[in-house]
Amino acid sequence: MQIDSRLLRDFKKLLGPDGVLHQPEDLRLYEYDGSVEVARPDCVVFPRATADVVEIVRLAGRHGVPLVGRGSGTGLSGGALARKGGIVVAFSRMNRILEIDAENQRARVQPGVVNSDLSLAVEHTGLHFAPDPSSQKACTIGGNVSENSGGPHTLAYGVTTNHVLALEVVLPNGECIRFGSAALDAPGYDMTGLFVGSEGTFALVTEITVKLTRLPEATKTLLAVFDTVDDATETVVEITGRGITPAACEMLDGWTIRAVEAYVHAGFPLDCAALLLIDVDGLCEEAEAQAQEVADVCSLQHAREEGPQERVRRRRPALANLLHAGRSHSPDETAGHAAAHQRNRQEIRLRDRQHLSCR
Numbered sequence: 516m517q518i519d520s521r522l523l524r525d526f527k528k529l530l531g532p533d534g535v536l537h538q539p540e541d542l543r544l545y546e547y548d549g550s551v552e553v554a555r556p557d558c559v560v561f562p563r564a565t566a567d568v569v570e571i572v573r574l575a576g577r578h579g580v581p582l583v584g585r586g587s588g589t590g591l592s593g594g595a596l597a598r599k600g601g602i603v604v605a606f607s608r609m610n611r612i613l614e615i616d617a618e619n620q621r622a623r624v625q626p627g628v629v630n631s632d633l634s635l636a637v638e639h640t641g642l643h644f645a646p647d648p649s650s651q652k653a654c655t656i657g658g659n660v661s662e663n664s665g666g667p668h669t670l671a672y673g674v675t676t677n678h679v680l681a682l683e684v685v686l687p688n689g690e691c692i693r694f695g696s697a698a699l700d701a702p703g704y705d706m707t708g709l710f711v712g713s714e715g716t717f718a719l720v721t722e723i724t725v726k727l728t729r730l731p732e733a734t735k736t737l738l739a740v741f742d743t744v745d746d747a748t749e750t751v752v753e754i755t756g757r758g759i760t761p762a763a764c765e766m767l768d769g770w771t772i773r774a775v776e777a778y779v780h781a782g783f784p785l786d787c788a789a790l791l792l793i794d795v796d797g798l799c800e801e802a803e804a805q806a807q808e809v810a811d812v813c814s815l816q817h818a819r820e821e822g823p824q825e826r827v828r829r830r831r832p833a834l835a836n837l838l839h840a841g842r843s844h845s846p847d848e849t850a851g852h853a854a855a856h857q858r859n860r861q862e863i864r865l866r867d868r869q870h871l872s873c874r
């Protein structure tokens with residue numbers, strides 16, 4: 516699809532010359548996301564405010580050009596790609612935390628805020644943003660909303676939809692609407708619930724009001740190593756059967772461990788069939804008691820070794836990244852694939868920074 520030069524001119528007038536990319540070498544950086552698909556857009560635009568998004572949608576509509584939103588491009592389903600060409604609306608410059616209301620455990624953010632940046636910004640208040648996709652150092656809250664992302668702590672804390680209270684969105688006709696409220700259980704239809712997880716197909720999200728969650732007083736991480744996958748799965752059944760809800764519970768099978776250990780150096784045993792990584796959290800006494808009970812269950816189910824594993828906990832994000840990057844690759848390819856994605860993202864970040872510093 517060839518973008519009309521009048522549309523490009525209007526975009527540049529609206530966003531400034533550095534707010535629009537249309538040269539082939541620039542567009543190449545936006546033809547990937549975290550999926551295996553490749554599709555080059557015809558143009559990438561960088562709004563800074565909701566009013567810019569409204570105008571972009573209206574202009575694109577007038578010219579009949581399709582639009583797709585993009586956060587950090589870590590999505591695994593190809594949603595941030597312009598499959599049939601058209602315009603990518605990149606939200607990397609709408610990355611401001613607009614309001615933190617620690618007293619009421621709320622925050623209002625633009626969609627381009629990186630997930631872990633919000634938790635870092637509120638850490639001093641003893642709060643955090645609970646949805647924690649393993650990509651949280653890169654992915655945006657707008658992307659999380661569109662994908663209804665979860666993470667290792669989903670078991671206890673829920674997914675994104677459980678932490679989003681209100682949205683501002685721009686509809687395909689350019690109309691900007693808000694729904695939901697900072698209060699719990701806003702009356703009326705649950706429009707927020709409808710839009711969270713809609714993968715950008717209904718509207719472009721321009722503002723998000725989220726719930727913030729208190730940080731637990733204590734967290735204990737246990738590692739349990741098993742000689743059979745059945746023992747590991749039975750352990751999970753027994754833990755939940757006893758009424759314990761771990762904050763996080765992840766299983767790695769032996770093949771995966773052998774594929775990733777050379778990269779993450781977490782000290783995982785290479786000769787096991789499966790291992791469990793289990794977090795319990797809460798008040799100190801509660802976490803201590805739950806950790807003991809989980810350890811007892813692991814022993815009952817023939818775990819080879821178990822115990823608190825701080826080192827493993829610290830390495831968990833790196834491990835998760837590698838697991839995702841390598842989901843259909845051999846170990847060698849996995850490392851290469853991860854490095855290529857890393858390079859791609861660094862280039863994009865550098866490009867964004869250059870554009871920002873030009874303004």
Ligand SMILES: Cc1cc2nc3c(=O)[nH]c(=O)nc-3n(C[C@H](O)[C@H](O)[C@H](O)COP(=O)(O)OP(=O)(O)OC[C@H]3O[C@@H](n4cnc5c(N)ncnc54)[C@H](O)[C@@H]3O)c2cc1C
Pocket residue numbers: 548549583584585586587588589590591593594595596606626647648649650653654655656657658659660661662663664665666667714715716718719720721835836837839840
């Ligand atoms: C290493 C790695 C680990 C991951 N771990 C997890 C995990 O643990 N759990 C999990 O759920 N996912 C995980 N993911 C997938 C991905 O990170 C999440 O889906 C994340 O929420 C995507 O955010 P993003 O900002 O990168 O969005 P993008 O990939 O840029 O976009 C994702 C979708 O959201 C839409 N979108 C983005 N911003 C907007 C907006 N403002 N308005 C409307 N639509 C928008 C896009 O059009 C697209 O459809 C992982 C991915 C990687 C690469």
